[in-house]
Amino acid sequence: MSNDYSVVGKRVTKVDGFKLVTGRPAFADDIAVPGMLIGKILPSPYAHARITHIDASKALALPGVHTILTYKDVPRVPHTTAGQAWPEPSPYDTYLLDSKVRFVGDRVAAVAAETRALAEEALRLIEVEYEVLPPVLDMEHAMDPGAPLIHDEPDSTGIFDARHNLAAYILQEIGNVEVGFRAADFIFEREYRTPRQQHCSIEPHVTLSWLDADNRLVIRSSTQVPYHARRQVAMILQIPVQRIRVIKPRIGGGFGGKQEMLLEDICGALTLATHRPVKIEFTREEEFYMSRSRHPQILRIKMGVMHDGTIVANHLKVLATTGAYGSHSSTVQGSTGSKVLPLYRTEHMKFECHVVYTNTPVAGAFRGYGCPQGFFAQESLVDEISHDLGMDPLEFRRKNFIHIGDIDNLAAQLGEGKKGLPRTIRSCGLPECVERGAAAADWERKRKAPQDPASHIRRGIGVACSMQGSGIAGIDWASALLKMNEDGSFNLQVGASDLGTGSDTVLAQIAAETLSVSLNKFIVYSADTDFTPFDVGAYASSTTIISGGAVKKAAENVREQILRVASRMLETPVENLTCRGNQVVTKCECKKSVSMTDLALHAMYKEKTQIMGHASHFNTDSPPPFCVQFAEVEVDTETGRIRVPHLVTAVDLGVAINPMQAEGQAEGAVLQSLGYALAEEMQLDDCGRMINRGFADYKIFTAKDMPKLTTILVETEEPLGPYGAKAIAEIPINAPAPAVANAIFHAIGVRFRKLPIRPEEVLRALREKETNEEASSVEPAGAPMSRATRRN
Amino acid sequence: MAFEHIEAFLRPTSIPEAVRVLRREGRRARVVAGGTGAALRENRTIRTLVDVSRLGLQYIRRKGGGWAIGAATTMCALEESRQIREFASGILAAAAASCGSVQNRNMITLGGSLANAWAAGDTATPLLALDASIVVANSRGRCRVPLAEFFLDPNCVILNGALLVEIAIPAPPRGGRRGWSFQKLGRTESDISIVNCAAGLQVDRAGKCAWARIALGAVEPTPLRARQAEAALIGQTLSADSIAAACDALMQEIQPIADFRASAEYRREMSAVMARRALRECAERAGCPL
């Protein structure tokens, strides 16, 4: 396993660590570009309106204002902002600037001015008249006959049914769930609701653009998807891809919010209009409501089970809203089905989903990508079922888990925009995750521990499991370029986007291991569309397995070249040589060797050849990581406050290339999920305006809220991954929320099926329970619930 | 953030000079003690900033059994002061320590939080329980305004052309068997209060409550004293029942606000919960645990 290697599997520090701890200028905004103008976007104050009159003349007259763009000034090119491989499966329903606005915060105009103050002043001087239209704010009514049409423009494409505000519709079935339900001894059906969550990357979206000496448009942006951004900007601004260069510097967090071409187009447009460098940086407030967020969903899940706990049918119906534009609408929701249902083996599975437009902030990619929603529903229901059947929750799951060797056919139904590929499970550490996680969480004892009758605190422990993917099968691909320098060091050039995940380090470790060379010999550069080869970008948990796969291949290619040079230098056949410890050595007794440095000098100056390799890579499968998480809770029955003292994560990530970074990824994901469960929600008022658009009002967990976190890396060997690796970036965000909800049930006998679980609601439920004197369940308003029905 | 509309940053070197400047500038001026940039964001009519951090207003002094605290004293200075930590069971230090992060607490001043009615400033609550007053320097000299009265003035008229220079805390009632407590409830550990409560009481030899002070913050637009709850306790034997009765009275007398953080009903109930916890802790600290 990872113990066999010299660099892979080691807790090495990040290759970019020095510049991060010293605060060296490395992020998008850390440069002073002479002549730079400040760009700002005028946001719509209305959720749904037509612009009937727009006059920027007063603003333009302000000295220091260089340009103002409105829909009249720019080409009208329908596109999606979703950072996805071409052809993107999201609808082309977005415009650089439009004469209609579809959410509070939508673009009305853009200005470039000498200073921030001037830009803000200019925004105030732009005169706009709106024909205010009735908004659709409630996703449950978006498809009603007579509902206002959000996308009534003729030129958008890829919308499933614009006349019913339906951005996407997904229906997939394996087997026949009705057959399964008829055979079932029990049927359980429940409804769950999940909120709008914001990424809250500490670095907001920021983009700079300028024209270089060759008059090419250079874009330096905090982005996870430099190549997709380049392609989309080219399309939108109607200039050739060749005339654009996108630079991805260090990024201060993304979590999917930067898997989006969000500011690059408008910034580039301002540069083209002014011939000046322009910077657009979102304020935190703008970040909250004008960027992207997690799709809120209403999930209705129905499972048929036998007496002995075997699941025989699983039917998940989802209503989701993508907000005003359809970015990632079909794919996030597709994952809610394809990555969630197959966790439990059953012959009959059905997933149906409507993704509707509403005049609300736009949803997009967010770590987990549909899975946090799906697993909240499925893992909560499974907990209910096991409780009602009198089965231990771990036992129930073990009975139904997917196994190594299984083929997941649902994955074949739900690819990214086209038919997917069936998924074969070649590595699965679920049983070990359960065992080690339960031990670390002290599960057995805590499940049976009695409550302290004198205390107002009730304690509980809950469990939830999940799976994810590692790269999108048949679609995600990457390439790497590796060139050797005369001192035995290497440039590793990758389009992979390290957004803080540590991928530069992990990729260098893979290269170092393959070449048997020290990690400090690598100069990693990511990413720049002029200098680093293509990579789809950082999403879908693809970087380690796909970009890593490309790096490994490139390194293997370079290794062969090195051995051939060494063979000539040492006058011995290649078969007798191997790389070891920054040298090439003979396998035989003669013990000849040459250092990498000497070899490089020889290759360059004697043989006059550049040792250099490149490779591209993709997988036709997406080996899932697996995760089991245990949450302890303390419920304050006087205030309803929930505290999580301990959360255990046991995750099968394949082989951990860098265990320390992997743990860090898991722990960050867990804290985001706890916020999702207990505190985070973008709250909108009756006019579709976000109320809590600041950190004082939208609460994320800080150092004082963080529970004790235990992270267990369960290693399996995945044949499709470099050195056996799979993924860890997203999966730990999927199950803490249901684990917490299940723990709360264990503590106080109340089920919460709506996130976030607010103290007020906990208190209300406790009161109701006291009144009813029996275990009750909290219903989301307006949703009838059918209890378990017994069948013979 | 752009504060290009600010034309001048003045740093008076004496209080009379500061008062003169504030009178002259009127509503165009804003006092800066710690970091009030955020508060200024919404107001583009401010033209002059008046820095009062060099007027010698950072002090914590004993005064006649009570305290005189300079208006520019930071939350950190309060929470770090051993004397303040020991005074009134440390409720003022505890409230100061809950005013946001370390960075916030190094900047927020006692005077600043009172003058701006800053939502996160929980120190008003214990000050109200302690019957504190503010001392205001104006053109006529100095005047003293009880906090309770100050909070009835939503537009802070008393601070027009004047400077809040000191917070005066009178000596608390004498005697043994006294205890104070500060409780706070937010959505997370680092949140602005949904409810906070500062309480104090004294138990006489007969086991009866000699006096009680109960102040609530973040419940109504300004902090308040729960006078009916206090009255319900005084003269009663201190017990779980008498505290419960006082908290019931408290729930009746308050008019809680509702916002996206919490509904009015939740605030009403939590006021009682926080008050009960505070009173129980007071009793414990008074040496009469329930």
Next chain:
Amino acid sequence: MKTIAIRVKINGEAKEWIIAPGDLLLDVLRREGYWGVKRGCETGECGACTVLVNGRPINSCLLFAAQAEGCDLLTIEGVAKDDTLDPIQEIFLEHGAVQCGYCTPGMILCTKALLERNSAPTEDDVRDALAGNYCRCTGLRKPIEAVLAAAEAYRANGGKKTARAVKARAR
């Protein structure tokens, strides 16, 4: 527009800056090339803009630059000595407490300020010290462990800061 001159000592160097009266310290610092001071929220919540003023952590997004007149400022740029990292910086790296690095300068400065006042902080002390440094990447576990480890290292050296030379390379 009227400008004013302010004099500060920053990272041990005396500087004079010409500023507008309404300039915020964060903007002035970045304009003067202190790129390690980050912009995250501009409302004094996230702490990415943390600098030490007279040894105390503050949010530079909320301080007017003019308020810093005559003060002693420390930014992340002043923590390491050339290529020699401060033990806090090394320990953060060794513990994996750095992911995207955007919150890191603020955390390191808060750690420095904490350890100057309290060489034996409890975990609760550390949580309080870092509560104003929002981090979305690490889950805060490794940063807290790093601070406790830095405190231990600090005590082991008799309260003296020792800087171990670190070559600027990946290890």
